[in-house]
Amino acid sequence: MSTFSAIGEEREIDRDEYTPGVEPQPTWCPGCGDFSVLKALKQALPEVGRTPEETLLCTGIGCSGKLNSYLDTYGFHTIHGRSLPVARAAKLANPDLEVIAAGGDGDGYGIGGNHFVHTARENHDMTYIVFNNEIFGLTKGQTSPTSPKGHKSKTQPHGSAKEPIKPLSMSLNAGASYVARTAAVNPNQAKEIITEAIEHDGFAHVDFLTQCPTWNKDARQYVPYIDVNDSDDYEFDKTDRVEAQEMMRTTEEALYDGEVLTGRFYVDEDRPSYGQEKRAIGEMPEEPLAERYWDDDYEWERSHDMFLDKHA
Amino acid sequence: MTDDELIWRISGGSGDGIASTSQNFAKALMRSGLNVFTHRHYPSRIRGGHTYTEVRASADPVESRGDGYNFLLALGDSFARNPQEEAVYGNEEIKPLSENLDELREGGVIVYDEGLLDASEIPNFEERAEENDWHVYPLDLRGLARDMGREVMRNTAGVGATCALTGMELDHVEDLMRDAMPEKILEPNLEILETAYDQVREEYDVDAPDVSVPTGEHDETQLLMSGSDAISYGAIDEGCRFIAGYPMTPWTEVFTIMTQNLPKLGGISEQVEDEIAAAALAVGASHAGVKAMSGSSGGGFALMSEPLGLAEMTETPVVLVEAMRAGPSTGMPTKPEQSDLEHVLYTSQGDSQRVVLAPGTVEEAYEQSRIAFRLAYEYQIPTILLYDQKLGGELTNVPKSHFDRDPNPDLGKTLSEDALADEPHSGDGKFHRFQHDVDDGVSPRSVPGQKGGRFLATGNEHDPTGHISESPDNRVAQIDRRTQKLEAIRADLDGEDTGSYAGPEDAEYGILTFGSQQGTVEEAVGRLNEAGHSVKSYGVSDMLPFPTEQVEAFVESVDEVLVVEMTASGQFRGLVQKNLGRYGEKLSSLLKYNGNPFEPAEVVDGFEAAIVEGDGDASGHQTTFVPAAGD
């Protein structure tokens, strides 16, 4: 339909198309890992063949949430923790859009934890990138759900008594059909994983290890990292839920011992996305709902003709 | 109190089919040409516990439950005599009979199921019956139903007995049963109905019924509808095809009706993890270009406060419905109150802009649901439809023609790609989604996937392109523009005539009310004028932007005003005073907050006590009088 002609347009896409022409230049600190996510996305989107105008990027609040300002797509910078419900609905309303959600570890695993679990469970066809810097950046360095046990901050002066959350296991157990971890220090892997995640038909969760040199000075810069898919030391079948689970557990424990394992941990190509499931049971129209509002020939139903007889 | 009406109360246990039986009976009365109005009273329990529904029927228009009632059908509570004896508390078994006697009018009829209820357990039953001239008919409805079908069908036997005793023909009831029941249970039900009818007519020579069904005629097809039905159909007709929600009584009714109908219309309904998500989904769907809604009741709406603010700041159209129940916190889940008014007006941070509409009747609920969507999309502003458990659940007849309107799927100022390609929507090659200077404050939008309309929506303050900005000049321009919409909406609403007036224009006194109390107040106004008082009423529908001019004119035109509302703190009166800025000395309040809506007699007595006698003591009622400032 001509009204959404940006969707499905086939042409060479220049990386710079995603760069806002005017203001603003990133306000991220020098050396911040967030730059790597931006870069990986700018490389991945043209690779997948998605134009900025058919892409909807929904972010949360935090340094990470600012991503929207530096990547010039259709965007929705939502509220703290709520990028996923906004993104989900946009995808249901117009499944032809490329929907990407992003935010920090506090945003996604803390305040938005409930939405994270349920979006994974429903397996919405979208990509979710979590900038995992093990700290609250924007509010100046408080302990986050991924901060290690014993982590000291102004709000946890005695050191955190909590075990860090295990985001990979969480999304796998909740039902995500693609789960990977990558790191800012490895731009090539980051680009590949983000590309795959966008192409994946289902909920693709990418835990993106980013450093926050400003507030998390102690944090390892996630080097050296190991790609478990390339290493002979880690044999597992990423399509097997049980093996994937085991590998994730190892990874999530090892991270806090200083061993950074990255890569694809779970890939299920068979599980239908939520939209497909909903269509199959007749709960969602075949054509994108949003298109109908532009179709001058569509005959809008009236309650008068459809439901009122049962009240007579 | 008029005699030419039937107010039939059916009482028993929750889960015993009281609601469906009364709904069918109300429909049968409507089909026989009468105007009907139902009132539900139920506890927050799934099974057991005393519940009743009233069906009021008259040839004249009926807009409230009325005062008291004149026919009681007391069925037993099947749960109370369940084999699981320990689940029984107190003397629930006799509740369907004993609990209802206080409001039964003199000369009224009692039919009770002697298969389940024992009238001798009720203190002074016979004396009371004699004193009040009640006509008592003990019938073994349970036994009859059990012999001919199944025990649960005793409701049907009760309806048969009602028809026999009121002189109502069975045909409308039978037609309805044919429409509604599957073959398997239809036959025994029809048989039970007729047998009960015949038995009663034979046993008690009922040529002149003690309470008779009035006769009436409609000149056009009527529909039996609840406020929740009307809100849902209004949304559908206005092109809403997306709803997201999380269950909470009484909002669940709208959510359920929409969910059952949307897939048939190619729409989408989502039950999600919580109310924050629900409202955020509605915002996301609307951003992507569909007409969307969400909603909840008090506590759930509290969770929506942040997405509501997000919709305001990003100027994303969305409709939220708020079905009030008694609060605070979980409050009384199944009881009406109007005390979420301030919550809905003021929740969410900042200088916020939203619209709040409060329909007063089922007809208005349809109307205003449509207006809510129209305003939301034309002005890119969240609109809240505020109603309560009473309006949501009560059934009344509305002419079918009321719903015979064109659909309106218009998204408002949403640009086509051709329009997007033109100036002045773009500058520096960028789409200016949030232009500073536009008529009526509404800056045209685009939706994702459109060429040339790329922009960022953000809950942070932003410049015309949508980018975060803390520039003082921009801030002022953006706030002023967003606020300007409210003036435009006020002017727009003035053309809609949403308020409701009753009583003589030159009346001496006035009653102001809002929402579901409107019909009751209007009935009371009729009675007060008949009794020689000079009173008029104004049911206000627009809570925000407030119709200040109209309310001021009303207050100005009378000597004194009584504000009637179901809150303890006089929230509506506070809103009136806030907007009018004076007249405090003219406004007094009649409040009710015991979990039940006003009855017309309470308004009549309250008015007489407050205005005529001046002391406000309406004895015998659980209403509260708060005098005017300076009194």
Ligand SMILES: Cc1ncc(C[n+]2csc(CCOP(=O)(O)OP(=O)(O)O)c2C)c(N)n1
């Ligand atoms: C409801 C709400 N609570 C708190 C905040 C304040 N806040 C803004 S960002 C943030 C933490 C962000 O941390 P994280 O998600 O890890 O992102 P980062 O800044 O590290 O990228 C908080 C608590 C807010 N904006 N909204």
Ligand code: SF4
């Ligand atoms: S505070 Fe940390 S996360 Fe935020 S921009 Fe600076 S380095 Fe990045």
